Amino acid sequence: MNHPEARQARPRWVKELMEWTMSLTIAIVAALLIQTYVYAQSEVQNISMQNTLVAGQRLIEDKWSYRFTTPKHGDIIIINGPESELRLIKRVIALPGDELDMRDGLVYLNGQKLDEPYVKGLTFAEGMKMPYKVSHEQVFVMGDNRENSQDSRVLGPIHLSSVEGKAVLRIWPLNKFGALQ
Incomplete structure (x- = not known):
């Protein structure tokens, strides 16, 4: 049985995971650049x-x-x-x-x-x-x-x-x- 809620829950979870991954990557890169150059x-x-x-x-x-x-x-x-x-x-x-x-x-x-x-x-x-x-x-x-x-x-x-x-x-x-x- 295909519920519309099940289809929406997965993309929202994937989207949130991608946002967290991107934020963490940017924070790590910024910290490394600051440590190296500033x-x-x-x-x-x-x-x-x-x-x-x-x-x-x-x-x-x-x-x-x-x-x-x-x-x-x-x-x-x-x-x-x-x-x-x-x-x-x-x-x-x-x-x-x-x-x-x-x-x-x-x-x-x-x-x-x-x-x-x-x-x-x-x-x-x-x-x-x-x-x-x-x-x-x-x-x-x-x-x-x-x-x-x-x-x-x-x-x-x-x-x-x-x-x-x-x-x-x-x-x-x-x-x-x-x-x-």
Whole structure:
């Protein structure tokens, strides 16, 4: 026996399933695009940024801003390029054209001593010839834990094309939640 209701129920169910499938597919694609090109979650893997960041903390990385601007002094950036086999999290110390010097465990930028309350330990040149002038399209980065950081003093300057994004927010642990400075 063919009831008109039975014929209508099946197409409505199929239509709803197709709508849900399409919505879910769009949501997954949008999430993947955002994760790849706009914002991503990163985990701190080492001690080079102590006391600002410690291993195990989770961060939100802004991958979008540096498509329109360049890093600024003090930005905490994610580096993913040929300078290192590992993804690194470091602080921008000097920009293209800046002259950097390290004397008596302190950092001088363009002749002025930097105020770096976030630094753990003393800063030494690690064999680099000082003063050092940063070239075009490069930045000089260092970890905040200056005595335990593989940074531009060892790797050399970082090309701007190797800068993946800017760490903007700490999301874990919850008691440390907040914007990064």
